[in-house]
Amino acid sequence: MALLQISEPGMSTAPHQHRLAVGIDLGTTNSLVATVKSGMSVVLSDENGHDLLPSVVRYYADQAPQVGHAAGQTPHDAQNTIVSVKRFMGRGLQDIADAGYLPYRFVDAPGMVQIKTIAGVKSPVEVSAEILKSLKLRAENSLGGELAGAVITVPAYFDDAQRQATKDAAKLAGLNVLRLLNEPTAAAVAYGLDNAAEGMFAIYDLGGGTFDVSILHLTKGVFEVLSTNGDSALGGDDFDRRVFCWMLEQGKLPPLSPEDNSLLLTKAREAKEWLSEHAEARITCVTSSGDVIDIILTSARFKELTQPLVVKTLAPLKKALRDAKLTPDEIQGIVMVGGATRMPHIKQAVAEFFGRVPLTNFDPDKVVALGAAIQANVLAGNRSDNDLLLLDVVPLSLGLEMMGGLAEKIIPRNSTLPVARAQEFTTYKDGQTAMSIHVVQGERELVADCRSLARFELRGIPPMAAGAARIRVTFQVDADGLLSVSAREQTTGVEANIVVKPSYGLAEGQIADMLQAAFTYAADDKDLRVQLELEVEARQLIEAVNNALQQDGEMLLSEAERADIKNKIADLQSAMGDVGKLKVATAALNQATEEFATRRMDQSVQKALTGHNLSEIQI
Amino acid sequence: MNIQQTHFELFGLPTTFDLDTKKLDQQYRLLQSEVHPDRFAASADSERRLSLQYATKANEAYQTLKNPLTRARYLLQLKGIDTQEESNTAMPVDFLLQLMEWREALEEAAETANADELEALKKKLREAAKTLQSTLASALDIDRDDAIATETVRKLRFIDKAQQEVDQALEILES
Numbered sequence: 001m002a003l004l005q006i007s008e009p010g011m012s013t014a015p016h017q018h019r020l021a022v023g024i025d026l027g028t029t030n031s032l033v034a035t036v037k038s039g040m041s042v043v044l045s046d047e048n049g050h051d052l053l054p055s056v057v058r059y060y061a062d063q064a065p066q067v068g069h070a071a072g073q074t075p076h077d078a079q080n081t082i083v084s085v086k087r088f089m090g091r092g093l094q095d096i097a098d099a100g101y102l103p104y105r106f107v108d109a110p111g112m113v114q115i116k117t118i119a120g121v122k123s124p125v126e127v128s129a130e131i132l133k134s135l136k137l138r139a140e141n142s143l144g145g146e147l148a149g150a151v152i153t154v155p156a157y158f159d160d161a162q163r164q165a166t167k168d169a170a171k172l173a174g175l176n177v178l179r180l181l182n183e184p185t186a187a188a189v190a191y192g193l194d195n196a197a198e199g200m201f202a203i204y205d206l207g208g209g210t211f212d213v214s215i216l217h218l219t220k221g222v223f224e225v226l227s228t229n230g231d232s233a234l235g236g237d238d239f240d241r242r243v244f245c246w247m248l249e250q251g252k253l254p255p256l257s258p259e260d261n262s263l264l265l266t267k268a269r270e271a272k273e274w275l276s277e278h279a280e281a282r283i284t285c286v287t288s289s290g291d292v293i294d295i296i297l298t299s300a301r302f303k304e305l306t307q308p309l310v311v312k313t314l315a316p317l318k319k320a321l322r323d324a325k326l327t328p329d330e331i332q333g334i335v336m337v338g339g340a341t342r343m344p345h346i347k348q349a350v351a352e353f354f355g356r357v358p359l360t361n362f363d364p365d366k367v368v369a370l371g372a373a374i375q376a377n378v379l380a381g382n383r384s385d386n387d388l389l390l391l392d393v394v395p396l397s398l399g400l401e402m403m404g405g406l407a408e409k410i411i412p413r414n415s416t417l418p419v420a421r422a423q424e425f426t427t428y429k430d431g432q433t434a435m436s437i438h439v440v441q442g443e444r445e446l447v448a449d450c451r452s453l454a455r456f457e458l459r460g461i462p463p464m465a466a467g468a469a470r471i472r473v474t475f476q477v478d479a480d481g482l483l484s485v486s487a488r489e490q491t492t493g494v495e496a497n498i499v500v501k502p503s504y505g506l507a508e509g510q511i512a513d514m515l516q517a518a519f520t521y522a523a524d525d526k527d528l529r530v531q532l533e534l535e536v537e538a539r540q541l542i543e544a545v546n547n548a549l550q551q552d553g554e555m556l557l558s559e560a561e562r563a564d565i566k567n568k569i570a571d572l573q574s575a576m577g578d579v580g581k582l583k584v585a586t587a588a589l590n591q592a593t594e595e596f597a598t599r600r601m602d603q604s605v606q607k608a609l610t611g612h613n614l615s616e617i618q619i
Numbered sequence: 620m621n622i623q624q625t626h627f628e629l630f631g632l633p634t635t636f637d638l639d640t641k642k643l644d645q646q647y648r649l650l651q652s653e654v655h656p657d658r659f660a661a662s663a664d665s666e667r668r669l670s671l672q673y674a675t676k677a678n679e680a681y682q683t684l685k686n687p688l689t690r691a692r693y694l695l696q697l698k699g700i701d702t703q704e705e706s707n708t709a710m711p712v713d714f715l716l717q718l719m720e721w722r723e724a725l726e727e728a729a730e731t732a733n734a735d736e737l738e739a740l741k742k743k744l745r746e747a748a749k750t751l752q753s754t755l756a757s758a759l760d761i762d763r764d765d766a767i768a769t770e771t772v773r774k775l776r777f778i779d780k781a782q783q784e785v786d787q788a789l790e791i792l793e794s
Contacts, residue, residue: 019661149660178660222648315793322786379660389652416682418656418675478671479656544663590664597665601654601673608653609631609646 019148021178021380022139023186023372026128026152026166028086028208028235029339031055032366033135034373035143036382041190041370044142052365053138055208057082057130059119067134078103078258080117084237085131087209088113088124089169090161097233098241103258112165125169132173149178151376153368155210156182157230157395159441160453160483167480178379180480183207184214185225185392186371187337190362192218193374193388199332200226202320204350204358205368206313206340209235213317215324215331221387227323227414228395229316234309236272236340242305243268243297247283251293260287267293275299276342303345310349317353323414334358339365392417394477401438401447403428410475413443417481422474424490431463435471439485458487460494527579534582538572541586545569545593548600556599568592625697626680636691636759638684647681687752688775691759691768700765702772714774717747721781729788737789744782751775 022044025032030052034043043051050069058071058081065071071081082104093099093108105116114121132152139147152175154166163180170177184203191197197218205212212230216223244265247253256264263285271281280298287293321328334350336358341347351357362370378388393416399409400423410421427435435458442450461469470490477483488495545565553562568589575581627634630646652658654673659666683689692702710718721740728736751771758768 179657219648222652224648318793319790322789375657379657381661389648389655390657391651391655416678418671419678420675476671476675479674540661541663544661544666548663548666593663594665597663597669601666601669604653605650605673608649 018382019380020139020143020145021149021151021373021376021382022135022143022147023151023181023369023374023376024132024135024153024175025183025186025369025372026086026131026154026169027055027368028084028210028237029055030208030365031131031135032369033139034366034369035139036373036377041373041377043366043369044139046138047141053131053135055083055085055131057085057127059117059122061118065119065130067130076259078262079105080119081262082115082117082122082127084209085124085127087233087237088115089128090159090163090165091124095233101241101261103261112161125165125172128166128169129172132170132175136173136175147175148380149176149376151179151181151186151372151379152177153181153183153186153372154481155205155207155230155232156184156212156214156225156228156392157210157232158481159232159396159451160398160481161451162232163481167482177480178376180482181372181375181390182212182214182225182228182392182395182481183368184212184228184337185216185223185390186369186375187335187362187367188214188216188218188223188371189374189388189390190367190371191333191335191359192223193221194362197333200324200326200330202317202331202334202354203337204313204317204334204341205230205337206346207235207338208340209233209237211235211313211316213313213320215320215326222389222391224391225393225416226326227320228393229320229323230395231312231316234312236269236338238309239272239306239340239343240265240268242309243271243302246297246301246305247293247295250295251291253287253291253293254289257288260289263287264293271297272302272343275302276344299344306343307345310346313346314349314353328354331356335362335367336360337364337367392479392481394419394481396441396451397443398439398441398453398475398477398483399450400425400473401440405447406445407440407442407447407450410473411477415477418476418478420474420476422472425471425473426467427461427464427469427471428466430466432466432469433461433463434459435461435487437473437485437487439475439483453483454485456485456487458489458494460492461489462492464491531577531579531582534579534586535576538576538582538586541589542569542572545589548593548596552596552600552603556603557596561596565589565592565596626684626693629677629680630684632684634694634697636687636694637756638690640685643681643684647677650677687748687755688772688779691755691772691775694759695765695768695772698765700769702769704773704776707773710770710774710777714777718777718781725781725785725788729791732792734789734792737785737792741782741785744778744785748775748778748782751778 022033022035032043032052034041045051053068056068056071058066058077088096091113093106093113096113099106107114107116107121112123114123136147150170152166152170154163167177167180184205187203187205188201199218201216201218203214203216210232211234212228214228215226217226247264247268267283267285271283274281280296282296284294331354334354336347341364347358375390393414394411395413397409397413398411399407402408410423411419436455437458438455439453440447440450441453444450458471471487472490473485473487475483475485486495549565572585572589575585625634630643632638632643632646651674654670654677656667656670656674659670683693695702721744724740728740751774754771755768758764758771
């Protein structure tokens with residue numbers, strides 16, 4: 001007999017205002033924003049009814065940049081019209097293999113590559129922020145209020161630098177980032193919740209510029225990622241380029257202007273899309289030099305041209321399965337995500353690999369945003385039933401540079417988030433007083449083959465014999481997949497901390513400068529903005545503490561403790577309008593609730609485990 | 620949950636090598652659904668920080684107990700025994716001979732790009748690991764023979780490494 005469950009009195013929280021939260025799929029080719037409305041996840045369209053916002057930003061000398069459809073489908077101003085900027089996020093110039101073919105004026109800045117436009121030099125972070133701002137505006141117009149927060153999706157195979165760059169872009173766009181969510185996991189959420197799916201699933205996500213595969217175990221609302229793999233420089237764009245190169249060859253064309261390159265690439269993309277439904281595509285255009293192109297591309301020829309790319313996606317698939325310790329026949333369902341998976345020969349290759357037909361009942365362009373919206377709704381606190389939990393993983397191993405240029409892995413790939421690991425190191429020279437710490441990410445043995453994430457120094461180690469110092473380096477990766485590293489000499493307690501950023505992400509100061517630049521027209525705006533942000537934060541804190549008091553205050557706190565917390569709440573309420581006081585009062589309330597938080601957490605852990613044990617004893 | 624609690628206590632499981640892994644999975648998911656940072660995205664800083672710590676500990680405990688090698692190592696560690704896997708490489712001769720045989724097979728299969736041979740080797744290693752795991756179960760849970768258990772952990776470590784090398788060889792073949 002099964003035991004009936006009765007919820008405790010006071011467990012259901014007082015109904016609070018529905019917080020506006022969105023999921024944003026910041027794609028290479030297209031971006032989308034979705035939200036949960038009356039329990040349904042829906043994509044928000046613009047005033048013209050478009051769901052997809054082309055990820056295109058066009059800069060002008062004398063006016064604000066235009067984004068999406070307004071920026072022009074066939075760019076006439078290729079140097080100032082940035083498409084597929086996602087490929088440059090957290091990347092240096094040497095990482096962009098086809099930089100020579102692209103129409104942009106790249107500036108090889110330390111850290112991330114930048115692009116010279118008519119409106120000045122722009123970082124990929126700034127370009128992405130324009131896209132995000134446009135989606136934020138769309139959502140706020142459509143929902144009729146300010147957003148409480150957003151979940152932004154990233155390719156699962158994005159490394160730390162690319163994730164950090166994405167988070168920076170969201171901050172720059174004025175979004176409160178609730179979580180960075182991996183795209184395949186977002187798709188799994190949309191699928192899993194819709195079909196109440198259980199078992200092992202593979203997500204095959206081929207977007208415009210990135211390829212991801214994730215293997216997930218779904219059970220009772222828990223989405224556990226077992227492994228992930230991919231290629232952050234492989235996508236639908238590469239199929240366009242194969243066709244583009246074929247066109248150059250067929251037409252025996254001379255080197256083209258940036259505008260003509262863009263024109264031909266657009267034609268190549270149109271032909272690719274056409275061939276998903278038809279047997280052949282006719283490609284016609286006239287270049288600015290007067291060369292005429294009029295050729296037929298058959299689907300057989302297209303398949304031949306691009307088959308190597310399709311094969312290239314199978315290796316990460318095999319690796320992901322091996323890491324999950326599974327074989328293809330143990331997978332219950334394969335979910336296809338990303339516009340590029342509309343190509344028939346991709347569907348066919350995946351079906352052959354798994355020996356079953358992939359699921360395509362969701363629009364592959366929208367499924368990621370729909371899943372992200374569901375997660376955003378949960379994170380914003382709009383759902384009280386705890387029936388959705390995402391357990392994601394680190395996509396690439398994290399480590400340190402050792403003597404001889406070898407990488408020592410500290411956190412292996414596919415570790416479940418959040419994760420922390422510590423390792424001890426020592427000095428190699430007598431009297432060594434400093435140690436330089438180089439954090440890298442990747443699977444290869446040599447540091448030179450991994451991505452450099454950050455370098456920092458631990459200074460002030462007292463002189464000791466070589467090998468006597470004990471330096472403990474701790475890596476912590478949070479639920480967004482972002483790394484922070486700290487180092488501590490054990491015998492003296494000398495410490496150094498860093499949130500990984502400098503090498504490829506933006507330094508904190510740079511973001512502040514960009515924010516300032518965005519508000520140059522009204523300098524006062526910035527101060528006001530800071531104050532408003534602090535006030536929003538303070539109100540959220542007060543609401544959270546009040547909820548906690550209502551639920552557990554009587555049971556877990558003494559009268560004196562309760563009074564203290566209530567006083568601190570009152571202090572914070574009266575600090576509104578004063579930046580200095582707000583900061584002090586917020587910190588004070590946070591500190592005053594620390595012990596309460598520990599007791600609450602322990603209580604819920606106890607409840608979860610013992611509550612379960614009870615129902616286990618049933619006959 | 621406190622820092623002193625063992626991984627077994629954390630999940631309310633008996634401190635044994637032979638473990639109900641289904642129960643472990645269940646308890647882990649229950650615990651994470653209470654403490655995961657996603658539950659505290661809209662909470663005060665103090666709760667968010669605690670949640671990160673608790674969820675990190677739950678993951679570490681789960682990973683340690685899920686894998687037989689790390690579970691055995693952890694059980695010995697709780698008894699104050701260091702398995703000395705890095706420093707002590709003394710092994711019975713028959714095990715060393717077997718290991719050399721596998722290693723040669725691995726090298727040959729890798730050189731001749733023989734994926735089937737690699738898969739076959741993987742299967743052999745898996746079986747060898749299973750045998751060692753049952754040795755561990757009796758040494759740790761029944762006989763309380765820590766010397767045998769320690770040696771078996773070291774053996775299992777070698778098998779584990781060999782399995783990783785086979786996987787790497789397969790990966791190279793595929794790329």
